[in-house]
Amino acid sequence: xxxxxxxxxxLSVPEGAIASLNCTxxxxxxxxxxxxxxxSGKSPELIMFIYSNGDKEDGRFTAQLxxxxxxxxxxxxxxxxxxxxTYLCAVRGAGKSTFGDGTTLTVKP
Amino acid sequence: xxQVTQNPRYLITVTGKKLTVTCSQNMNHEYMSWYRQDPGxxxxxxxxSMNVEVTDKGDVPEGYKVSRKEKRNFPLILESPSPxxxxxxxxxxRGTSGYNEQFFGxxxxxxxL
Numbered sequence: 001x002x003x004x005x006x007x008x009x010x011l012s013v014p015e016g017a018i019a020s021l022n023c024t025x026x027x028x029x030x031x032x033x034x035x036x037x038x039x040s041g042k043s044p045e046l047i048m049f050i051y052s053n054g055d056k057e058d059g060r061f062t063a064q065l066x067x068x069x070x071x072x073x074x075x076x077x078x079x080x081x082x083x084x085x086t087y088l089c090a091v092r093g094a095g096k097s098t099f100g101d102g103t104t105l106t107v108k109p
Numbered sequence: 110x111x112q113v114t115q116n117p118r119y120l121i122t123v124t125g126k127k128l129t130v131t132c133s134q135n136m137n138h139e140y141m142s143w144y145r146q147d148p149g150x151x152x153x154x155x156x157x158s159m160n161v162e163v164t165d166k167g168d169v170p171e172g173y174k175v176s177r178k179e180k181r182n183f184p185l186i187l188e189s190p191s192p193x194x195x196x197x198x199x200x201x202x203r204g205t206s207g208y209n210e211q212f213f214g215x216x217x218x219x220x221x222l
Contacts, residue, residue, distance in 0.1 A: 043213035
């Protein structure tokens with residue numbers, strides 16, 4: 001079992017819809033959770049981070065964390081074509097960060 | 110401007126020819142890390158360093174070496190590159206207190222023939 005698993009893609013949504021990206025992790029000692037967006041051939045850039053159980057909202061993005069279920073998700077509301085990218089879930093423990101394989105999102109105009 | 114720089118950005122080399130990819134950050138970050146990215150496999154951590162002279166293996170350290178003699182620099186060394194090390198490499202850095210976003214360099218695309 002992989003340490004960090006993301007829902008397999010690719011994911012395609014129409015412009016204006018909600019995109020839902022999911023991630024599960026195996027290490028119960030994980031302390032912090034991150035979502036990165038990566039455009040093809042570019043560096044990952046941080047979208048959201050979350051430490052505590054519950055929801056965290058930032059503009060059109062909402063991260064949700066459930067430590068009991070070892071589950072973290074990212075919702076993108078009012079999806080735009082510019083949101084088309086690969087989204088990486090990252091889980092940080094003691095010193096080490098582990099990334100999922102990524103989910104590629106396409107937002108169709 | 111706060112940044113992580115990597116050099117070279119692109120490199121084509123041959124099997125067995127030693128090479129070094131440099132990484133430098135200007136944010137006084139304690140933590141630095143190297144990742145490789147292959148199609149469909151996300152980012153896999155090669156080595157990381159919590160501070161000067163402190164390094165540790167990540168998930169895929171075989172065939173790589175690192176050193177951390179200065180806080181700002183964290184070079185990645187391939188003593189005898191092989192074709193399976195053809196990949197896109199990212200260096201990253203962050204602070205170690207509180208939340209601390211990880212900043213990534215622009216990437217180095219390495220091809221080993």
